[in-house]
Amino acid sequence: MSPPELPPVPYHASAQRPSWSALPAELRAAVAERLGSPVVTARVAGAGFTRGFAAVLDSADGGRAFVKAAPAVEQPHLVDWYAREAAILDRLPVDLPAPRPRWTLSAAGWFVLCTDAVDGHTPRLPWTPAELDATLAGYAQVAAALADPPGELTALGLPHLADLARSDILWWEEVAAGREPTPPLRAPLLGRLPELVELESLLPRYAAEATGLIHGDLRVDNVLIGADGRAWFCDWTWVCSGPAWFDLAGLLLTAYASGLDADRLFAAHPATAGAPVDALDATLAALAGYYLTGAAAAPPTASPHLPAHQRWSGEQSLDWLARRQGWR
Template sequence: MRGLGDHLSVGERIAFYRERRGYTQPVLAGLVGHSTDWLSKIERGVRKPPRIDKLAELARVLRVPLGDLMGQPVLMEDGEKHMDDVPAVRDALMSPRRLSKLLFGRTAERQLPQPDQAQVFVERSWGDYQAGVLGDVIAALPGLLRTAQELEDLPSGDQRRRGLAVSARTHHLAATTLPIEVPAPRLRWTEETEDGWIVLGFDAIEGGRMPAAPWKPDELASTLDACTIKAEALSTPSAALQKVGLKPIGDGSDFAAWRDLTGGATSPIILPEWVPTDRLDALAELETHWRQAVAGDAVLHHDLRQDNVLIDTGGAAWICDWNWPCLAASWFDLVLLLATAHADGHDATTLFEEHPTGRGVDGDQLDAALAALAGFFIVSGAQPPADWSPYIRQHQTWCGEVTLRWLAVRRDWKL
């Protein structure tokens, strides 16, 4: 057996490996950018264990596996195959169903879990997280995430609403691993009301408010600066995010709305009148190249728009609502964000080209991404109303329109 026994807390494990390395508390605290008091309180159990990303940094400095600090020992002597949770969590977190029922089709008939039963296991893992038993949390996440996604497939009604609440609680447990450098409010606690609502407690953003509509130049600039910081911090998944597991955008799926329209799988009659049907072939051709265009290993927010940003009293921007993380080129997060800026009269193309993540991106790459997103949102918006979100179709149609209009300007098309 490698590492310490399960009876030791995370803080005691840090102290053990620190002493084994010959580090004093001031030295180790300085190596990870914290005070001696911070480290002392963690080792003594006075302070809650650090987030997984900080534990990963401590493990790197102490030169021990992250699992050893979390109390997740690995059997080394027996002949059994080691059960690695990382691929399992990765497969569960970015299941194709998470991005869009429209893109990936209806799920086959199967026995779906019950929300009340699933909640028992989710709450147990939240208890482990609060107690610092992070190894158990990581081990449980693959199964919890698979169950959460199945809960989202429950038929409409009270059971579905309950299932969505349990699913949200599960995914927020998995989302506690963002690197500290990312300008995002930190999740601190969760609570469930008697009538089934999930309350999430995040760090307060002083004076936090949505950016003004239409976009003001200074607030748009602050948001683009936040995107730069995010892109630098998430250029590759951190150790903690690797533990949670992320998949490439569109893994097992495809943005194919325009090709479905030209191929007859979807009738053009569903399209809004302003969509240029004489451009369907050109849009389908651009859409064909989206996957190659946006390929990359950076961690994306994947839903970055005006209502997922907060501006604080100092004018800095904070990125919220990390529900759909995946892997792709960093610049892809700018596409929908700048499409909303284009709608407000800003020069979206120049802003894209001048942004650190957009420099060097070929114009055809950007156009392929715009085409893919425009098709997805426009066709999604044409679907029947959703009982779980009465305004989602209107919102999707608007996102499709602003994205397609930016593409039309770039291509000198008339809408």
């Protein structure tokens, strides 16, 4: 095993969000009314990379809920994301390890999504065996359930990973054409741009063959380890048609950075059954380009820690790929 290389800021402390008391009084009153009791404590979520409000709210009657909220004028993209997530959560199979939706509301110019609260924590890095095993087992359940998704979920007209790859994920071709600046690369990798372009180009072709749905944004900050040790999966905004091994590769970046045998973990997981032999390489090439170019163009509405995390994720993707390809 290699020594772990931890992210620049822990995932459980990557967010920058408003406090409950900073929200408009009219909004707080509307949320409390919908909860049926005044809010007595609010524990703001430390994980994530948006500036939207997100917290576990405890009410005076002993109730507990998780609430996300965003202002329509200042953060319309977050409003769209939360509304999309609400529609997806409402249609996910009920036995998946995902928070169940309760309600949405619009008040004081804000949109609010309320779900069941999960009593848990972001997985610790380096990964502990128990938490990694629970997360991989939980994702196996998710992948199996979404391999043949319910009709009401597919009826939402969710995007396809193959199209998302072409429009938003593949960036090495843009770098090679001079339309995007070359991100900082270690000397042994400076001459590998043609190989990176070729590998990432495989992703949309492979993804087009998939018929199931995937989470689409499976990072460690979208996982919670419950009090019983079970893994829960959050932030379902980016569900799309695609192969489950794409989710798995993104999740295992932190296993690779933890010094674990990520190749073995990927190959042994049920989500990789039937995957092309170079599916992992294609995904790592695409993720490396996506993260490294994105680090230089993070939106101002995101957490200030996002660029550093994108850069770190891109470096881990590229390092893992370089080791697999013998580019040392």
